[in-house]
Amino acid sequence: MLKKKRNLLAAGILLLITLMTITASWWLPANALEINSTERLFSPSGEHWFGTDHFGRDIFAQTIVAARVSLIVGVTVALIATILGTITGLIAGYYKKADFIIMRIIDGMLAFPSLLLALALVAALGGSVTNIIIALSFSFWPVMTRIVRSAVLQINSVQYIEAAKTSGISDPVILTRYLLPNVLSPIIVQGTFIFAKAILAEAALSFLGVGVEPSTPTWGNMLQEAQIYISIAPWFSIFPGIAIVLTVLALNMLGDGLRDAFDPHAKSTKKTKRRRGTKQKYAA
Amino acid sequence: MLQYTVRRLVSIIPVMLIVSVIVFLIVHLTPGNPAYLILGEDSSPEAIEQLEAQLGLDKPMVMQFFDWIKNIFTGDLGQSIYSSEPVTQVIMERVGPTFSLMMMSMALTLLIAIPTAIFVVWRRNTVLDPLFTSASLVGASIPEFWFAMLLVLGLGVAIPIFPVAGYVPIAEGFFTWFYHLILPAFVLAAVEIGLIARMLRDGMLEAVNQDYTKTARAKGVKESIVLMKHVFSNALIPTTTVIGVTVAGLLGGTVIIETIFTIPGIGQLLIDSIHRRDYPVIQGVVLFIAAIYVVINLLVDLLYAFLDPRIRYD
Amino acid sequence: MLEVKQLKTQIDTNEGVVKAVDGVSFTVEAGQTVGIVGESGSGKSVLAHSIMQLNPVPPTFYPEGEIIFEGKNLLNLSERELRKIRGNEIAMIFQDPMSSLNPVFKIGDQLVEAVLTHQKMSRQDARARAVELLTDVGIPDPERRMNDYPHQFSGGMRQRVLIAIALACNPKLLIADEPTTALDVTIQAQILELMRDIQKKYGTAIIMITHDLGVVSQMADKVLVMYSGRIVEEGSVEDIFYRPSMPYTWSLLRSLPRLDAEAHERLINIEGQPPNLVSPPKGCNFHPRCPFSTEQCLEVDPELTVRGDGHFAACILSGQEFDSEKKRMEFADKKGVPQ
Numbered sequence: 001m002l003k004k005k006r007n008l009l010a011a012g013i014l015l016l017i018t019l020m021t022i023t024a025s026w027w028l029p030a031n032a033l034e035i036n037s038t039e040r041l042f043s044p045s046g047e048h049w050f051g052t053d054h055f056g057r058d059i060f061a062q063t064i065v066a067a068r069v070s071l072i073v074g075v076t077v078a079l080i081a082t083i084l085g086t087i088t089g090l091i092a093g094y095y096k097k098a099d100f101i102i103m104r105i106i107d108g109m110l111a112f113p114s115l116l117l118a119l120a121l122v123a124a125l126g127g128s129v130t131n132i133i134i135a136l137s138f139s140f141w142p143v144m145t146r147i148v149r150s151a152v153l154q155i156n157s158v159q160y161i162e163a164a165k166t167s168g169i170s171d172p173v174i175l176t177r178y179l180l181p182n183v184l185s186p187i188i189v190q191g192t193f194i195f196a197k198a199i200l201a202e203a204a205l206s207f208l209g210v211g212v213e214p215s216t217p218t219w220g221n222m223l224q225e226a227q228i229y230i231s232i233a234p235w236f237s238i239f240p241g242i243a244i245v246l247t248v249l250a251l252n253m254l255g256d257g258l259r260d261a262f263d264p265h266a267k268s269t270k271k272t273k274r275r276r277g278t279k280q281k282y283a284a
Numbered sequence: 285m286l287q288y289t290v291r292r293l294v295s296i297i298p299v300m301l302i303v304s305v306i307v308f309l310i311v312h313l314t315p316g317n318p319a320y321l322i323l324g325e326d327s328s329p330e331a332i333e334q335l336e337a338q339l340g341l342d343k344p345m346v347m348q349f350f351d352w353i354k355n356i357f358t359g360d361l362g363q364s365i366y367s368s369e370p371v372t373q374v375i376m377e378r379v380g381p382t383f384s385l386m387m388m389s390m391a392l393t394l395l396i397a398i399p400t401a402i403f404v405v406w407r408r409n410t411v412l413d414p415l416f417t418s419a420s421l422v423g424a425s426i427p428e429f430w431f432a433m434l435l436v437l438g439l440g441v442a443i444p445i446f447p448v449a450g451y452v453p454i455a456e457g458f459f460t461w462f463y464h465l466i467l468p469a470f471v472l473a474a475v476e477i478g479l480i481a482r483m484l485r486d487g488m489l490e491a492v493n494q495d496y497t498k499t500a501r502a503k504g505v506k507e508s509i510v511l512m513k514h515v516f517s518n519a520l521i522p523t524t525t526v527i528g529v530t531v532a533g534l535l536g537g538t539v540i541i542e543t544i545f546t547i548p549g550i551g552q553l554l555i556d557s558i559h560r561r562d563y564p565v566i567q568g569v570v571l572f573i574a575a576i577y578v579v580i581n582l583l584v585d586l587l588y589a590f591l592d593p594r595i596r597y598d
Numbered sequence: 599m600l601e602v603k604q605l606k607t608q609i610d611t612n613e614g615v616v617k618a619v620d621g622v623s624f625t626v627e628a629g630q631t632v633g634i635v636g637e638s639g640s641g642k643s644v645l646a647h648s649i650m651q652l653n654p655v656p657p658t659f660y661p662e663g664e665i666i667f668e669g670k671n672l673l674n675l676s677e678r679e680l681r682k683i684r685g686n687e688i689a690m691i692f693q694d695p696m697s698s699l700n701p702v703f704k705i706g707d708q709l710v711e712a713v714l715t716h717q718k719m720s721r722q723d724a725r726a727r728a729v730e731l732l733t734d735v736g737i738p739d740p741e742r743r744m745n746d747y748p749h750q751f752s753g754g755m756r757q758r759v760l761i762a763i764a765l766a767c768n769p770k771l772l773i774a775d776e777p778t779t780a781l782d783v784t785i786q787a788q789i790l791e792l793m794r795d796i797q798k799k800y801g802t803a804i805i806m807i808t809h810d811l812g813v814v815s816q817m818a819d820k821v822l823v824m825y826s827g828r829i830v831e832e833g834s835v836e837d838i839f840y841r842p843s844m845p846y847t848w849s850l851l852r853s854l855p856r857l858d859a860e861a862h863e864r865l866i867n868i869e870g871q872p873p874n875l876v877s878p879p880k881g882c883n884f885h886p887r888c889p890f891s892t893e894q895c896l897e898v899d900p901e902l903t904v905r906g907d908g909h910f911a912a913c914i915l916s917g918q919e920f921d922s923e924k925k926r927m928e929f930a931d932k933k934g935v936p937q
Contacts, residue, residue: 108302115536124313241430249425504685
């Protein structure tokens with residue numbers, strides 16, 4: 001099973017990065033992030049695996065430490081956007097009147113390319129980890145609302161929901177006990193993708209100089225500094241970038257894997273053809 | 285179709301209303317007095333007052349909002365604090381490069397994505413298909429700006445084939461214009477190529493096993509024509525809906541690409557204005573991009589309806 | 599004209615190799631109508647697609663057999679040579695008219711494509727030919743309807759259009775894969791009548807694939823009964839309906855509602871499921887469901903043997919043995935005694 005292996009690989013990469021960044025303070029040499037004017041822009045070697053930056057700091061150590069903020073931003077944005085999107089999506093899908101108002105607002109917010117909305121919000125709020133999280137959560141939740149709403153609309157008319165309504169069960173119970181568990185799988189899948197997108201967006205904002213404060217190490221901030229040195233110290237640009245690609249790729253793979261696992265119809269095409277049913281292709 | 289068009293046109297009104305509210309709020313979300321932020325803490329009270337009056341900040345918020353809406357309708361987006369020029373003029377000066385970049389990216393996207401998808405579906409039983417799927421997944425995971433940096437490193441520094449910065453208007457010669465734009469346009473297109481090619485491939489793989497495809501084969505039509513005519517045309521319809529998403533990606537991407545390749549377009553203007561805290565220009569640019577995006581989405585929806593006879597004749 | 603010899607069609611799947619068609623032989627003469635009957639899953643559709651080589655390769659493959667059409671073995675032809683036959687000499691219509699027309703092209707264009715694929719003529723002539731074809735299949739106001747899209751036609755009308763497409767090049771053989779299954783009963787009758795008219799007018803041979811014995815009785819000169827990838831009985835309509843010699847055929851007939859049935863007679867379903875084609879049962883494929891099966895049936899895999907002029911059946915019971923078994927069972931049924 002190639003797919004299973006792929007999911008395991010993705011989960012493994014994420015776990016490794018998370019563990020490395022959490023435990024970093026225990027095993028990284030204490031002076032790795034100190035300014036060292038005698039070791040500026042050293043190329044990768046046995047001592048400095050990823051080379052050093054323009055202050056002589058070890059890039060490997062920086063990449064590990066920077067993962068923390070990047071991951072925290074990603075996971076927080078994914079959580080906030082998911083919670084906001086789930087609540088609004090459930091309400092919009094369940095109450096017809098609220099649906100109209102919520103969806104007009106969502107449509108309006110979706111009229112901005114998501115990076116642009118984040119930029120506008122950061123411009124207003126100013127750059128900091130908290131503000132980036134606010135800005136990105138705000139930019140990503142409308143998509144979640146839409147997905148949850150359409151999932152709710154699909155099962156809203158199913159018999160047992162109808163039965164629950166007529167038997168006098170209160171709305172909050174229907175929403176949380178009956179509807180929510182049934183729309184959980186698209187929420188988890190989309191949440192994973194938002195995690196990935198948030199990491200990319202944070203990196204882009206920081207790279208543009210409007211994101212997290214330059215003093216805080218994030219992958220985007222590292223690349224922002226590395227840009228000037230790209231021709232003389234390409235390793236400075238390459239390694240933090242690889243860290244982003246690996247993390248985001250692992251998340252995207254995981255999201256794909258989860259979607260396949262949740263959705264029996266999205267199995268490999270070979271298998272679909274073989275299913276016996278109304279659309280018999282080979283039998284009959 | 286006419287009814288659909290009218291309904292779709294009307295639906296723009298609430299969207300643009302929400303958009304203008306959000307853009308209006310940009311200034312008011314700033315912590316503290318925007319005038320202070322713009323002029324700095326140690327500026328004189330008179331200067332602050334004057335700026336407040338210029339921005340209309342001394343009026344009640346609701347009044348400010350109505351003034352702002354009224355001004356939008358008259359084409360007045362205010363005045364740049366940095367250059368004192370009207371915001372509309374500042375934006376219009378920067379539209380050319382962004383428009384060129386977007387057009388070239390879109391053309392590249394379609395030119396590369398369509399043949400790739402057809403080829404992959406044609407060779408669907410080979411190793412090419414899983415290879416393509418993995419590549420598109422990796423492609424979606426690469427930050428645009430980092431990919432730009434790598435290309436600059438590879439094709440601008442290591443093997444200097446392409447210019448890595450600057451923009452030449454088309455008036456100074458088509459070739460130099462094209463030559464300066466091709467690398468940034470390609471970077472901008474890269475992510476969207478993966479998206480569109482993947483969407484087309486999925487649609488085509490579904491259409492390949494449909495009964496109407498079997499009918500075409502049973503007629504004795506060549507497999508290549510079956511794919512390019514019957515299968516492709518059906519996959520194209522759902523793909524058009526992604527073009528809206530693509531345009532959003534391109535619009536967001538121009539901000540990054542213009543900054544890296546120092547192209548004096550709207551994206552660069554936005555970033556510069558954020559650094560300068562030039563709020564009227566920020567508002568103007570955000571509103572402008574959102575409006576363009578809304579119009580493009582409208583056109584995409586109408587195109588979708590036009591391409592699908594089942595909707596067109598309803 | 600068409601001779602299928604010991605054809606095997608197999609499909610490679612994760613669960614194993616499906617023996618969808620397992621050594622089938624039959625012939626079709628010019629102008630003849632051959633009915634192929636069987637339950638879903640019996641391999642009749644795969645058989646039809648095999649003749650046109652329309653099964654997707656891979657996973658489908660043809661390990662054995664020959665399909666001789668006018669002296670050429672279709673299994674040995676190149677894709678290019680096959681294309682010259684598809685739609686030109688052998689045409690096919692499919693089960694579901696709702697999905698068999700391309701939704702984004704006009705009916706006229708789809709007809710013109712069928713004409714121009716094999717015939718050299720101007721677009722204008724092709725359109726004229728298309729109008730003629732639509733008239734032949736009974737589409738009113740054909741000139742105007744050329745410019746309509748498939749969704750503007752009803753199911754019956756779409757099947758007419760598909761028949762018109764199939765007739766575009768005057769094929770010698772028309773393979774109809776459950777052409778009426780997806781249609782209303784009244785429309786079914788119209789389509790069958792149309793096919794009979796067409797056959798009279800053009801002299802086309804027809805292979806009619808169906809699970810509906812009623813369709814076969816109206817149309818066929820010769821009937822093949824298929825079960826789990828094999829032909830288990832072959833004969834004229836009279837042979838099959840009045841002198842069935844294979845328990846499966848007999849069971850199929852008993853499951854048909856009859857107008858002359860007496861009030862207390864029950865319809866009798868064939869119990870059980872069609873066999874798994876990956877690992878079919880030992881001995882006779884039908885024995886797990888056969889009301890007359892004996893221990894011998896577990897070991898002997900019966901071949902088709904002669905039961906009369908042009909009448910063949912695959913069963914170890916002789917005609918006489920089978921008749922007495924039938925009588926016993928019918929008697930038991932009438933008495934309502936449980937079997």
